[in-house]
Amino acid sequence: MRKWLWCVLLLSALPGLRGVCHGAGFKVSEQGAKAMGMGNAFAAQADDPSALYFNPAGIAFLPGIQVNLGALGIMVPQTEFQGTTPLSGTPPLDTGTAVVTERSRRDVVIAPNFYASYTLEGLPLSFGLGINAIFPLSKSWDDSSVFRNQVQIASIKPINFQPTVAYRFDALNLGVAAGIDITYAQVSLQRSLYSPAVTPTAPAPPFGAYELGSLGLDGTATDLGYNLGFLWKPRRALSFGLAYRSKITLDIRGEANLLATTPTGLGAIGLADSALFPYTRARASSDASTSITLPDTLDLAVAWRPTERLTLEFDATRTGWSSFERLEFHFDSPEFASFNHQPELRNWRDVWSYKFGGQYEVNPRLALRAGYSFDDSPVPDHTVDPLLPDADRHSFSVGAGIANTLGTLDLAYMWVHFVDRTVHNQDMATLRGANGVFRSDAYLLAANLNLKF
Template sequence: MRALVLMTMVVTGMLGVASSSFGAGFKVSEQSAKAMAMGNAFAAQADDPSALYYNPAGIAFLKGTQVSVGAIGILVPQTEFSGTTPLSGTAPFGTGVSSSTEKAKQDIFVAPTVYATYSMENLPLSFGLGVNAIFPLAKSWDDSSVFRNQVQNVAIKPINFQPTIAGRIDALKLAVAAGLDVTYAQVTLQKMAYSPVADPLNPAPPFGAYELGSLGLDGTATGFGYNFGVKWQPRDDFSFGVAYRSSIRLDVSGDANFLATTPTGFGAIGLTGTAPFPYSRARATSSASTNITLPDTLDLAVAVRPTDKLTLEFDATRTGWSSFDKLEIHFDSPQFAAFNNQPSPRNWRDVWGYKFGGQYSVNEHLDLRLGYFYDQTPVPDGTLDPLLPDADRHSFSFGTGIHQGNMSLDLAYMWVHFVNRTVNTQDMTTLIGENGTFKSDAYLLAANATIRF
């Protein structure tokens, strides 16, 4: 038990270090190596401790105490853009017409997971605790890119704690489970602020792209939700799963910093009477707040075993991304009036993902797995931007499970191809949007070690 507590503390600490945006929107569906190898089609099988994420009812069928510790390495989607943006060209008047090519910064993130379950011997009750990161986001463009006024760096680093209880009705071969989701998140955003007018407090011609300065935000939030699951296994060769996870509202509060780098920027923070010496700078600070509602999810799944060695599963997952309708930041300081309460429409939509996976047991020590996952993007053309240049994607995966005694090791690889996304949303009056095409691919490696006591 002491080792379990120590391991949980270590991995929990690591979760705060780095995570990456990946699944539909910024959802990461890859929460264990076994499930990832089967295209995340796992809500009906749910037969190891990672069931806590995929379908918590599955822990009711596990024996004794089981602990699974793992990590998923994500090569951040390698995004390339070709086209024009409101800043492509020479500011302030020669922008919006010069075609350019930009590449997002390359990075590798590691998202660890911990799952622990305990099933009582004399009662059909099981308990579990999961620690993971379900909705991380990370994207970085070069500080001088043509997207610098929309985003230079953005990150949402969440940690989710999931205490769960499950019960089994043996006569019906049915299990049900319910749990809490407690999500703590750190949120950061860095960009260069621009204005289409020389004085953002008194808009008037001439119109162009006027640099104001560097704007940064840092905040934290804690939100609460719930989840439940049902697993029914009427026969040894059939199982069905239903899992639901509620939405979670994150009320983010923190600090904002603005560094004025031009006379226009000085005016934006009320220093209109100042004639800045060339290369001078002025800094302003403010408390800031916003809110983000993480979507609810519903999984419907069926698994079949045509033979003793082969298991096949199909899952359909609905994600309620319509909860993300806008992004609006409130600044308390009057110096931030030029930036305050400017809603950025998102208008995301609810989407479905479809997952197919299979496992073939070569012998008692070795399993082979394959999977495919089609995921729809929730982002409409009208609000697609470099903060999250999302697209429909096709995911292909494979992996293996190695078993020896009371231990097992699961390994998986996944390649994700984002369908090329072409948009025509460039708006010179607001200096947002772009006319061009985004191309992305991502690569994942995962490993989990599970011990049964």
């Protein structure tokens, strides 16, 4: 009888597990300014310490000690929606048919990164450490938005540690690497709650959108994965890269809090709804847990140097988003008992992205770069919503490297254009989804300083 609230809680968890949508699904692929300037086509070059993310085998060819410090700034897209939602109109009864135009809040996410590599003298053995944020998130809609029952504020603050070892087979000009991914994430969200019935425990007409109160959720997870890399340079002008990053299952544990502000809200948590309205409020809390399997990725890459100054690269990346099949929560509190073990299917699909990039060395101190990439969205039409208004996207980038004897300063800019996403998944029984069009664009700036010792 409370399936509507269960769906709300499931949907509320999703923003904490997606990124800012600049790789397939919610993966952020922009983890180094040099690579970003070439559209992230870098797995076959992998010639600075950021190779630890793109292809860890690259550190096998880096001499001495190198340290790469940087940051990615993401101007989170101001998503625009035009159409109808379960709350568009005048709740509680006149909803679901009024056409509205809604815009999410703008925000800026800063995601720092750190990479270091060390190659032993006299031995073809290298060690590396990468620290980055692969899944940062900041997404919010106004408190009065027609999407307020699906998301108001959602954020994730992740950090990933990657210790790596690499070995170089000089006779073959081949580098191999293996590493561990240790991912820690803090998740938080806030949203309003609505019910399609005035008495949630015994639904009956009139059906509409009845306010319950507000929901907050905070949780954390720490889990492990692994990565492998291969980089082969059969000729001076040609190199091939292959990199694999395993699935990671995030076991998220935290606390859910529901503040009931109406008689309908009191009934939702099993309390008598006969108290005088609007003077009574009640709070329900519960430990909450769930598991999400983040996808594995496979990168295939080739780089070619037709001249001494020009380098061209093409990468293809497969992301195994079919691992994201469903969401299922467990709540410890008896007040949330009826919400347990009710899975919601997501049914994402595996997708490919394609990246083209190039670099031209004007002189030993200046290199110019440009790139393009296309990402296919893994999200099926029936699960697109304001939490992840994902779409196929085209990304265009430019960049430059400024070098001296101590190191290189890399700068890059990227414009991400999301193809308009039309959806027809509005469901008045659960008060979720929408009928209309989502439009988004995003802008990224990156800077990395690479020092050699």
